[in-house]
Amino acid sequence: xxxxxxxxxxSTPLFVAVDKSYFxxxxxxxxxxxxxxxxxxxxxxxxxxxSGATSVGMPPILFAxxxxxxxxxxxxxxEVVASSRPYLAIVAKRGSRIREAxxxxxxxxxxxxxxxxxxxxxxxxxxxxxxxxxxQLVTLxxxxxxxxxxxxxxxxxxxxxxxxxIGLKNEEVDILVGSEQLVPSLRTSMPCVSERYHxxxxxxxxxxxxxxxxATEFIMSFPQEARQIFAKHTGLSSEAAKELSLLNWETxxxxxxxxxxxxxxxxxxxIKERGRVSVENLSVIFDGNNNVVAVKDLSLNxxxxxxxxxxxxxxxxxSTVLNTIxxxxxxxxxxxxxxxxxxTLPGLERGLVFQxxxxxxxxxVKQNIEFGLKMKGISKKHxxxxxxxxxxxxxxxxxxxxxxAELSGGMQQRVDIARVLAxxxxxxxxxxxxxxxxxxxRVMMQELLLRIWEEFGKTIIFVTHDVDEAIFLADxxxxxxxxxxxxxxxxxxxxHRPRSYDVVTSQEYVHLKKKLLGLIREETVKAMKVQNxx
Numbered sequence: 001x002x003x004x005x006x007x008x009x010x011s012t013p014l015f016v017a018v019d020k021s022y023f024x025x026x027x028x029x030x031x032x033x034x035x036x037x038x039x040x041x042x043x044x045x046x047x048x049x050x051s052g053a054t055s056v057g058m059p060p061i062l063f064a065x066x067x068x069x070x071x072x073x074x075x076x077x078x079e080v081v082a083s084s085r086p087y088l089a090i091v092a093k094r095g096s097r098i099r100e101a102x103x104x105x106x107x108x109x110x111x112x113x114x115x116x117x118x119x120x121x122x123x124x125x126x127x128x129x130x131x132x133x134x135x136q137l138v139t140l141x142x143x144x145x146x147x148x149x150x151x152x153x154x155x156x157x158x159x160x161x162x163x164x165x166i167g168l169k170n171e172e173v174d175i176l177v178g179s180e181q182l183v184p185s186l187r188t189s190m191p192c193v194s195e196r197y198h199x200x201x202x203x204x205x206x207x208x209x210x211x212x213x214x215a216t217e218f219i220m221s222f223p224q225e226a227r228q229i230f231a232k233h234t235g236l237s238s239e240a241a242k243e244l245s246l247l248n249w250e251t252x253x254x255x256x257x258x259x260x261x262x263x264x265x266x267x268x269x270x271i272k273e274r275g276r277v278s279v280e281n282l283s284v285i286f287d288g289n290n291n292v293v294a295v296k297d298l299s300l301n302x303x304x305x306x307x308x309x310x311x312x313x314x315x316x317x318x319s320t321v322l323n324t325i326x327x328x329x330x331x332x333x334x335x336x337x338x339x340x341x342x343x344t345l346p347g348l349e350r351g352l353v354f355q356x357x358x359x360x361x362x363x364x365v366k367q368n369i370e371f372g373l374k375m376k377g378i379s380k381k382h383x384x385x386x387x388x389x390x391x392x393x394x395x396x397x398x399x400x401x402x403x404x405a406e407l408s409g410g411m412q413q414r415v416d417i418a419r420v421l422a423x424x425x426x427x428x429x430x431x432x433x434x435x436x437x438x439x440x441x442r443v444m445m446q447e448l449l450l451r452i453w454e455e456f457g458k459t460i461i462f463v464t465h466d467v468d469e470a471i472f473l474a475d476x477x478x479x480x481x482x483x484x485x486x487x488x489x490x491x492x493x494x495x496h497r498p499r500s501y502d503v504v505t506s507q508e509y510v511h512l513k514k515k516l517l518g519l520i521r522e523e524t525v526k527a528m529k530v531q532n533x534x
Contacts, residue, residue: 001023001028001029001030001031001051001052001201001204001208002030002031002033002049002050002051002052003030003031003032003033003050003051003052003053003054004032004033004034004035004040004041004044004045004049004050004052004053004054005032005033005034005035005041005053005054005055006034006035006036006037006038006041006055006142007034007142007143007234008055008142008160008161008162009087009160009161009162009230009244009245009246009247010054010055010077010078010188010189010247011054011055011230011233012215012219012226012229012230012246012247013054013078013212013215013216013219013249014032014054014055014212014215015229015230015232015233015234016215016218016219016226016229017030017211017212017214017215018030018032018233019229019232019233020215020218022211022212022214022215023208023211025211026207026208026210026211027207028204028207028208028211033049033050034385035053035385035389036112036113036141036142036143036382036385036386037057037060037112037113037116037141037424038055038056038057038059038060038061038112038113038116038117038189039057039060039113039114039115039116039456039457040113040389041053041055041056041060041192042056042060042061042064042069042071042192042457043389043393043455043456043457044389045070045071045192045193045194045197046069046070046071046194046454046455047393047451047455048194048196049392050194051193051194051197051201051204052074052191052192052193052194052197052205052208053191053192053193054077054189054191054212055077055189055191056071056077056189056190056191056192057116057117057188057189058077058117058186058187058188058189058190058262059115059116059117059119059120059266060115060116061073061189061190061192061259062259062262062263062266063115063273063304063305063457064457065259066273067305067457069454069457070194070195070196071192071193071194071195072192072193072194072195072198073190073191073192073255073259074190074191074192074193074198074205074208074209074255075190075191075209075212075213076187076190076216076249076250076251076253076255076258077187077188077189077190077191077247077249078187078188078189078216078246078247078248078249079186079187079247079248079249079250080179080186080187080188080247080248081247081248085161085164085165085168085243085245086164086175086178086179086245087160087161087164087179087188087245087247088117088118088121088158088159088160088161088164088178088179088186088188089158089159089164089175089176089177089178089179090104090109090121090122090125090156090157090158090159090175090176090177091149091156091157091159091164091167091173091174091175091176092149092155092156092173092174092176093149093150093152093155093172093173093174094171094172094173094174096155096174098155098156098176099174099176100176100177101125101126101128101129101131101176101177102129102131103176104126104129104131104134104135104155104156104176105131105134105135106134106135106136107135107136107155107156108136108137108138108153108154108155108156109122109135109136109137109138109154109155109156109157109158110138110139110140110145110148110154110156110157110158111137111138111139111140111157111158112139112140112141112142112145112158112160113139113424114137114139114274114275114349114424114426115273115274115275117160117188117189118142118158118159118160119137119158119274120266120271121158121179122135122137122158123269123271124269124271125177127269127270133339133340133341137349138153138154138348138376139348139376139424140154140157140376140377140378141378141382142159142160142163143163143379143382144377144378144379144382145157145159145163146159146163146166146167146170146172146173147377147379148376148377149167149172149173150172151377153376153377156176159173160188161244161245162230162234162236162240162241162244164245165236165240165243165244165245166236166240168243169237169239169240169243186262186265187258187262188247190255190258191208191212193205193208213251216249216250216251217249217251219246219249220248220249223246224242226246227241227242227244227246228241230244231244272304272339273304273305274304274339274426275304275305275338275339275426275427275458275459276301276302276303276304276338276339276340276459277300277301277302277325277336277337277338277427277459277461278300278301278302278336278337278338278340279298279299279300279301279321279324279325279334279335279336280299280334280335280336280337281297281298281299281333281334281335282295282297282298282299282321282324282331282333282334282335282336283295283296283297283298283331283332283333283334283484284317284320284324284329284331284332285332292483293483293484294317294320294483294484294485295317295320295321295324295484295485295486296484296485296486297334297486298317298321298334298480298485298486298487299334299487300321300478300487302427302459302461303459304426304459305457305458305459306459306460306475306476307453307459307460307462307473307474307475307476308460308461308462308474308475308476308477308478309462309463309464309469309470309473309474309476309477309478310322310461310462310463310464310478310480311464311465311467311470311477311478311479311480311516311520312465312479312480312481312482312485312520312523313465313482313520313523313524313527314465315482315483315527316480316481316482316483316485316523316527317480317483317484317485318431318463318464318465318480318485319431319432319463320485321463321480321485322352322429322431322461322463323431324336325343325350325427325429325461326346326350326352326429327343327344327345327346327347327350328346330344338350338426338427339426348372348423348425349425349426349427350425350426350427350428350429351420351421351423351425351427351428351429352420352428352429352430352431353413353416353417353420353428353429353430353431353433354416354431354433355431355432355433355435355436356436357404357409357412357413357415357416358416358419359404359412359415359416359419360404361403361404361405362403363403364400364401364402364403365391365396365399365400365401365402365403365404365407365415366387366391366400366401368404368415368419369387369390369391369415369418369419369422370383370384370386370387370422371419372419372422372423373386373387373422373423386422387400387418387422390418390421390422391418393418393421393452393455393456394414394415394417394418394448394452395414395448396411396414396415396418399411408441409436409437409441410437410441410444410445413433413434413437413445414445414448416433417433417449417452421452421456421458425458426458426459427458427459427460427461428458428459428460428461429460429461430460430461430462430463431463432463432464432465433445433462434446434469435464435466442469443501446469446472446473447500447501449473450472450473450498450499451498454497454498462474465520467513467516467517467520468504468513470516471493471495471509471512471513471516472499472501472503472504474493475492475493476490476491476492476493477490477491477493477516478490478491479491479516479519479520479523480523481523481526482523482524482526482527483527488519488523489519491512491515491516493512494508495508495509
């Protein structure tokens with residue numbers, strides 16, 4: 001059984017079960033793999049890299065289940081209890097001028113990924129302090145946050161045990177807000193397995209559950225020994241481990257009730273999954289000898305995790321809309337927002353894949369993918385783990401040390417996609433990324449993109465003039481008029497997912513294609529008439 005985990009206190013039952021041979025007693029051989037975020041754990045379960053995981057954050061679980069990603073919760077992840085030290089806290093460097101939540105306005109605050117427990121906790125704190133969207137988010141692995149504070153790369157961080165204990169033990173940080181002050185009876189994570197593993201290995205799942213529950217009972221009976229086992233598996237000092245804040249685990253809980261309760265908690269604070277894009281009455285006019293109205297009064301909304309294609313004729317303003325969302329082009333009138341926050345400049349939360357790969361020719365595949373991570377100050381060790389994940393996702397294992405010139409066009413585009421994914425954006429903007437590829441490679445890249453999207457659940461806005469490409473990829477297709485671009489019609493694509501190219505012969509596919517070709521032809525004819533008149 002391949003199990004993923006985070007190096008956080010939630011994984012204590014896993015380490016105890018290994019240390020005490022509970023898995024072996026249950027007839028299980030377990031291989032462990034460390035990850036950096038709960039989102040990454042879910043992605044690895046979905047793509048089959050791991051069978052299951054402990055320490056999968058509650059928010060990623062809830063958002064994954066809402067999107068019907070194939071995972072199953074199988075045991076209790078532990079409840080936060082009142083103690084002398086919070087399990088989860090917002091901390092600032094000791095001696096800084098940041099002393100309470102209201103001081104975070106305009107500051108860089110590190111979270112462990114979007115839509116994770118650290119992100120949600122920060123949103124709750126900001127909601128209570130009426131800070132709105134006035135905090136700058138930076139995504140970092142938990143183990144890197146204290147280093148980033150030391151190097152003044154960030155102003156504050158949302159850290160989890162054992163990093164709360166480490167920061168206090170070294171007298172490096174002050175706590176601004178602790179989890180027990182705001183969210184009592186919080187379950188931060190729960191063990192999960194993939195649906196595939198759950199259905200095919202039911203005996204192994206039950207054996208895991210029994211070994212895991214046996215470990216939680218040990219922790220509740222012998223907490224100090226459990227703390228030392230955690231230290232042994234994570235490198236935490238024995239002295240620091242004595243002060244570690246543990247959770248309260250139960251062996252018999254109603255999983256569905258727990259999930260429902262935490263879903264209500266998100267609703268109470270009006271917390272929605274990040275990655276929502278809204279464009280309202282957008283007009284873009286390019287000044288020149290002949291003022292060009294590229295886009296006029298265009299509005300659209302994209303849900304978190306949705307795949308939307310902008311489809312239209314050449315010159316209809318598709319790329320202009322995309323570049324405005326990216327922050328490269330300023331609206332003449334109208335507005336663009338991400339998660340209800342106006343966007344006017346480029347930001348790390350939006351990643352752009354261009355028509356041609358934007359790679360440094362003097363850097364290797366690995367160096368290109370890790371470049372943004374290096375700029376964030378992430379250590380070489382953690383950069384390597386992140387790069388390994390995305391090299392595998394895009395199918396480039398074995399090419400890490402090749403240069404772009406040594407790769408085919410399709411392989412270069414895969415590097416570009418991995419580069420964007422490694423920076424963990426909320427939204428991926430893609431401007432006809434497969435337009436220059438041959439037909440067969442384009443199909444393979446489309447299939448790869450869908451697999452990556454299903455794996456990581458990112459919001460994707462994809463520009464294309466290819467009707468077949470739009471139908472195969474999208475949840476919704478927004479057909480734009482000839483210039484100036486507006487949304488002519490919104491077409492939902494209800495083809496079954498996951499999709500393979502067998503779908504192109506289905507009756508629904510053929511019907512959609514016929515309708516879309518008709519709409520595009522109307523706009524092409526209009527555009528040609530305008531050109532002839534000019």
